[in-house]
Amino acid sequence: MPREQRGFAFARYGAGARLAGLAAFLVAAGCEPTVSGPATEGDHQPATLAANIVYSPPIDLGNFSPLAINNAGIVVGEKQSILTGPAVRWQAGVLTDIGTPAGCLTSVARDINAAGVITGFCTTNFLSRAFRWYPSTGTMVLLTGGDFTEGWAINTAGRVVGYQSRPGDPTHALWWGRLNLFPPHDINPSGYISSTAFGVNSAGDMVGCAEKPGSFAFIWYHGGATQDLGIDGCARDVNDDLQVVGNGGAGGFFWTASGGIQNLGFTALHINAVGRVVGGYISSGSSFTWRDGVLTPLPPAIPNGYALAFALNDCGVVVGEAEFTPSQFPRHAAMWIPSTCEN
Numbered sequence: 427m428p429r430e431q432r433g434f435a436f437a438r439y440g441a442g443a444r445l446a447g448l449a450a451f452l453v454a455a456g457c458e459p460t461v462s463g464p465a466t467e468g469d470h471q472p473a474t475l476a477a478n479i480v481y482s483p484p485i486d487l488g489n490f491s492p493l494a495i496n497n498a499g500i501v502v503g504e505k506q507s508i509l510t511g512p513a514v515r516w517q518a519g520v521l522t523d524i525g526t527p528a529g530c531l532t533s534v535a536r537d538i539n540a541a542g543v544i545t546g547f548c549t550t551n552f553l554s555r556a557f558r559w560y561p562s563t564g565t566m567v568l569l570t571g572g573d574f575t576e577g578w579a580i581n582t583a584g585r586v587v588g589y590q591s592r593p594g595d596p597t598h599a600l601w602w603g604r605l606n607l608f609p610p611h612d613i614n615p616s617g618y619i620s621s622t623a624f625g626v627n628s629a630g631d632m633v634g635c636a637e638k639p640g641s642f643a644f645i646w647y648h649g650g651a652t653q654d655l656g657i658d659g660c661a662r663d664v665n666d667d668l669q670v671v672g673n674g675g676a677g678g679f680f681w682t683a684s685g686g687i688q689n690l691g692f693t694a695l696h697i698n699a700v701g702r703v704v705g706g707y708i709s710s711g712s713s714f715t716w717r718d719g720v721l722t723p724l725p726p727a728i729p730n731g732y733a734l735a736f737a738l739n740d741c742g743v744v745v746g747e748a749e750f751t752p753s754q755f756p757r758h759a760a761m762w763i764p765s766t767c768e769n
Contacts, residue, residue, distance in 0.1 A: 478717065479768065483725045484733065484748050484760035488521050490514050492745040492759040494537045494737045497769075501745050502535035502544050506756040513546050513559070513566075516759070524559050525566050533566070535559070537579045545577035545586045556588055558606065569602050571610040577602070579626045579663075587623040587632050596620035599634050599646075615644065615652050625663035633670055635660035643672050643681070655681055663697045671697045671705075678705055680716075690716060699740040700768045706734055713746060724762050732757060740769035 492503040501516040505523065511532030515522045526533040530548035538544045542561035547554045548568075556569040556577035569577065569586065577588040584604030590612075591597040598614040599621040614621045615636050621644065623634035630648035635641045643661040645653045645668075655661065659674020661681075670681040671694040678694030680703060681687050692714060694705040706713030706724070711732030713724040726733040727750045735746035741764065748760035 478720050478722060479715075479742055479764040479766055480722065481715075481724050481744070481762040481764055484727050484746075484762045486727070486748075486750045487516055487745075487759035487761055489756060490516070490521060490759050491747060491756075492516070492736060492761075493535065495739045495743060495745045495761075496538045496540055496542070497739045497741065498540070498542070499739070499743060500538055500542060501759070501761070502538045502546075503759065504532075504534045511549075513544070513548075515544065515559075524564075527555070527557065527566055527568055530555065533557070536577060539580045539584065540582050541584075543580060543584060545580040545588075547576040547588070556586065556602070558584075558586065567606055569606055569610065570608065571600065571602070575600065575610070578624050581626045581630065582628045583630070585626055585630055587626045587634075589622040589634075597622055599623035599632070599636075601626070601632060613646055615646075615654075622660070625661065627664050627666045627668075629666060631664055631668060633661035633664045633672070635672075643670070643674065643679075645670065655687070657681065657687055662695055665697050665699055665701065667699075667701065669697055669701050671695075671703050678703075692716075695735070696737040698738050698742065698769070700742075702738065702742055702768065704735045704738045704744055704746075708734060711749075713744075715742065715744065727760065728752065733760065735762070741767035742769075 490503050490505050492501045495501045504511045505514050512526045513524050513533040513535035515524050527548050531550050533548040535544050535546040544559040547556050553573040554576050556575040557566050559566045574592045575590045577586045580586045586602040589597050589599050597620045598612050600610040602610045618636040618638040621636040623632045625633045632646040636644040643655040643657040657674050661670050661672035664670045676689050678690035678692050679687050692705050694703050697703045702715050702717040704715050711734050713733050713735035715722045727748045731749040733748040735744045738744040744762040746760050747757040
């Protein structure tokens with residue numbers, strides 16, 4: 427199974443000045459999250475419409491692989507070394523190793539929510555364990571459910587989704603509640619051989635894929651209903667408007683209940699609150715964002731340089747990997763800043 431500016435002329439300044447201005451940009455643009463009470467699941471918020479945006483060449487964040495970014499501009503991923511990992515957290519120019527639990531060789535941070543809670547998994551030669559990392563204590567807690575579990579996404583309420591893949595047994599999609607007190611919920615749908623979950627929105631709707639045989643994009647609604655989207659492939663992410671993106675035999679897709687499937691023609695990896703999708707062509711290293719049928723290119727750091735985007739936040743700030751010097755390896759973490767915040 428799969429292992430997955432307002433007011434800032436950033437192009438004028440060096441990377442240091444641009445990084446220093448990022449926090450101010452996020453606050454001025456309204457992307458800094460505020461917490462007025464406990465996060466809850468179940469409410470969908472309408473997307474905010476905005477004109478199309480453009481991007482300047484990326485900022486070099488350093489030697490790590492970025493896999494997610496929240497609305498405060500905090501990036502998580504994994505350090506690039508002989509062994510992948512450890513899990514890292516980048517904020518305002520500072521890269522921090524968030525640790526690897528005892529008994530594990532390395533770790534990977536897959537996602538971060540608005541409160542700064544991170545999920546991912548740690549690995550040994552033989553197994554993996556899902557975790558949460560808490561910014562209030564700086565500690566990493568292994569999730570219940572035992573060995574061979576992986577956390578892939580976390581929502582505002584703290585729900586983690588992922589899967590368990592024991593040797594010799596089918597892979598099953600799982601979700602963990604906010605409190606790490608009970609075993610994970612096994613949500614492998616009846617009649618399907620195996621399943622995985624890769625994305626979750628703030629309401630608790632989850633997406634992934636299920637096999638019976640053949641792999642089909644799948645959605646688990648927070649009320650308990652499920653739906654096979656009838657798409658040969660796997661769903662990767664879902665937003666609060668139940669807009670789903672993923673990939674199949676025909677490439678990336680965008681799906682809504684009212685409009686059905688729309689083929690994107692490139693690998694789609696993430697969607698934000700306003701329906702902007704990020705992805706690209708992995709083999710050639712060219713990346714885009716897409717919204718309402720309009721492709722917006724993400725420029726490389728150097729002419730003809732490799733650039734691959736992985737995720738974006740609700741403002742449209744994108745993170746991925748890029749070559750900042752010719753044939754650079756490993757490639758560095760990159761951040762593309764939009765001309766305006768859409769959310």
